[in-house]
Amino acid sequence: MEVSKVTTDVVVIGGGGAGCRAAIEVAERGLDCILVDKGRPGRSGATPCALWSIQAPFGPRGRDERDTPEEFLMDMVVGGRFLGDQNLTEIVAFTACDRVLDLERYGVHFKKYDDGRFYQTPMPGQTYPRSCFMYENGQHMSTVLAKEVARHENIKVYKDFMVFDFLKNEGKVVGIVGIDQLSGEVVAINAKATIAAAGGYTSLWGFSDNPPTLTGDAISMAYRAGADIVDLEFNQYYGTDVIWPPSVKGVVVLYELLIDEFASGDVTDRYGKPLFQKPLPIRDEAIKIIFKAIQEGRGTEHNAVLFDTTRSPKGEEEVRRIFKEMTPKHYQLLIDAAGLDLAKTPLEVAPASHYQCGGIFINERAQSTIPGLYACGECCGNWQGANRIAGTALCGTQTIGKLAGEYASNDVRKETRVVSIDEKDLDNKVKYIESFMSKKKDPIRPVFIKEKILETMDKYVAPFRNEKSMKEGLSIILSLRDELLKIEVSSIKRCNMELREAIESRLMIEAADLTLRSALFRTESRGHHNRTDYPEQNDVDWLKHTIIKEKNGRPEFSKRDVIHSRIKPPIGKKA
Amino acid sequence: MSTNTVKAKIFRYDPDRDKKPYYQDYEVSIDRQVTIRELLSIIHRDHDGTLAFRDYVCYKGFCNTCTVKLNGKAVRSCATPVRPGQDIRIDPIQEKLVVRDLVVDFTNM
Numbered sequence: 316m317e318v319s320k321v322t323t324d325v326v327v328i329g330g331g332g333a334g335c336r337a338a339i340e341v342a343e344r345g346l347d348c349i350l351v352d353k354g355r356p357g358r359s360g361a362t363p364c365a366l367w368s369i370q371a372p373f374g375p376r377g378r379d380e381r382d383t384p385e386e387f388l389m390d391m392v393v394g395g396r397f398l399g400d401q402n403l404t405e406i407v408a409f410t411a412c413d414r415v416l417d418l419e420r421y422g423v424h425f426k427k428y429d430d431g432r433f434y435q436t437p438m439p440g441q442t443y444p445r446s447c448f449m450y451e452n453g454q455h456m457s458t459v460l461a462k463e464v465a466r467h468e469n470i471k472v473y474k475d476f477m478v479f480d481f482l483k484n485e486g487k488v489v490g491i492v493g494i495d496q497l498s499g500e501v502v503a504i505n506a507k508a509t510i511a512a513a514g515g516y517t518s519l520w521g522f523s524d525n526p527p528t529l530t531g532d533a534i535s536m537a538y539r540a541g542a543d544i545v546d547l548e549f550n551q552y553y554g555t556d557v558i559w560p561p562s563v564k565g566v567v568v569l570y571e572l573l574i575d576e577f578a579s580g581d582v583t584d585r586y587g588k589p590l591f592q593k594p595l596p597i598r599d600e601a602i603k604i605i606f607k608a609i610q611e612g613r614g615t616e617h618n619a620v621l622f623d624t625t626r627s628p629k630g631e632e633e634v635r636r637i638f639k640e641m642t643p644k645h646y647q648l649l650i651d652a653a654g655l656d657l658a659k660t661p662l663e664v665a666p667a668s669h670y671q672c673g674g675i676f677i678n679e680r681a682q683s684t685i686p687g688l689y690a691c692g693e694c695c696g697n698w699q700g701a702n703r704i705a706g707t708a709l710c711g712t713q714t715i716g717k718l719a720g721e722y723a724s725n726d727v728r729k730e731t732r733v734v735s736i737d738e739k740d741l742d743n744k745v746k747y748i749e750s751f752m753s754k755k756k757d758p759i760r761p762v763f764i765k766e767k768i769l770e771t772m773d774k775y776v777a778p779f780r781n782e783k784s785m786k787e788g789l790s791i792i793l794s795l796r797d798e799l800l801k802i803e804v805s806s807i808k809r810c811n812m813e814l815r816e817a818i819e820s821r822l823m824i825e826a827a828d829l830t831l832r833s834a835l836f837r838t839e840s841r842g843h844h845n846r847t848d849y850p851e852q853n854d855v856d857w858l859k860h861t862i863i864k865e866k867n868g869r870p871e872f873s874k875r876d877v878i879h880s881r882i883k884p885p886i887g888k889k890a
Numbered sequence: 891m892s893t894n895t896v897k898a899k900i901f902r903y904d905p906d907r908d909k910k911p912y913y914q915d916y917e918v919s920i921d922r923q924v925t926i927r928e929l930l931s932i933i934h935r936d937h938d939g940t941l942a943f944r945d946y947v948c949y950k951g952f953c954n955t956c957t958v959k960l961n962g963k964a965v966r967s968c969a970t971p972v973r974p975g976q977d978i979r980i981d982p983i984q985e986k987l988v989v990r991d992l993v994v995d996f997t998n999m
Contacts, residue, residue, distance in 0.1 A: 354946050400934055437898055454952045456972050475994070497989045526948045562971065563923045566950060634914040648951030651969040762935050809990040810942035812934065 332362025332712030333510030333692025357461025365453025370706035403698035440704030499808030515671030521769030531826025533694035542801025546673030553669035584613035597668020643748030701842025758803035926967035
């Protein structure tokens, strides 16, 4: 394959909320930046699928004057089950308002009261109502951010660009190598700093409410580059995603809208008995309640519970108006694709893969443990902890995205020389991709490998897991590693979907392997990691991060203390 | 015609290999209503791995990346159902922007 080479100051992987914000920061600091995305910025990643909610503790400038950054910090720390590093959580809490004001400056429309204060919705886990309301939801936010990116001449966008590895030289990440999917050309980008903003691993699971592009690429590549990876066992599930019919499987319907302020409905078992009490449970509690009901045989034929607003005292018209205002696209998609009007029909919903709480380990400058590599957005790992409360994901994209752009730029300015690409390293990585196109004896198509990964993760890394089932899952993933060698795809240059699937299969297998091993490593239950063989939370042994580091081609596991700089955990109990 | 299949006529064109665009016919078995996006994925999986289309990115009706022409009319393939027994034609959203088959370059859109 032909390889073209370009150089820049900073390369950013991912055109979602975090990647766009990081690139804008780099550009505003006068440096050159290349932003690459598997699809196109503004229409890619998880940000467009997000809802209205971005948390920021505006206090007197918002809905409740009692709210403060300290309260926000406390809510995140408690919601994260004390597993988030507070050097980072603190930055998120204390810079959230500034970043929301940045968004407003870029052109995001927030709902306001007549006197100019931010309208904020209450969400579970928030001491005071703190979710600022974006009209047209995350889609609007990502479109505005992409437009802001386009305003900067020093940001070059490579869309439809599938990254397959970091490039390393002299112990440093010196850029990336990927394929322009439209032309089929391989491009190596040599950069003084590399920012991973490539999103999470939620679509390693077949039942996910995230875009299928989110295959854990960042953690997989960062692990291979030698960076520390943290807490992958905490895959957040969201309780109420549509599971039936298949055409709309994975559409998120917000249980947060069931409170009396909004639609006033219930999540019920198949007999119509409400499962949640109000105030509503936060997410890790919500999934436990739903699973218990399903386990007790109170679920539907598709192993689901019901999202029911049809008996709301507000009436059908008002319920429809609320969903149309608050989640217009989700509401309409259910009608267009499956003929389901949720104001009229209860929906079959179940917990689905929603957010990667772990990821690349970073410090308070968004630096990974490998020089030259920074991370932000969902792919960075150690600030959410074991669970995430509503409205912190978008907030994290902006706060940590800005942080990554800022410190990457500072470090680039200090560089006296550019470390070039190691030609041998590049050559090996390109050869690996070429090997997918060579003739094989018993060829396998990558679409079937991907399918098997999704099935395996759904079955063996469910919200409730145990050693036996996860070991079975791991052995399947390991057997798929051998299958990778048998992949054979056509040599079509333009838009070779199968080649992309082959590259993704490899990244996904790595990410799935690490996730399974992390979940096996942590022998306790906390947040979204529920071990049926270790059902108790064990603070004495496990108020720690799970750390993975590559050593001689194998993952090495260890624990690391959590940074509790502001809020100390309550006295621990032994299981 | 059988009532559990969809007959799809799909625009194909690889500028590197083909002199001009052509239509390829696929007959796809389905036992329920599916979206165009699901139909294309079934073709990709079970009939023809070389067909290029945008199965990216969100599947949730937001990103418009999967927009194609169904019987001449622009639709989002993730949000548009077809029923068993239907005869359909699928074209790229703008023929002059085609990179390959149904995939167009969005740069100027």
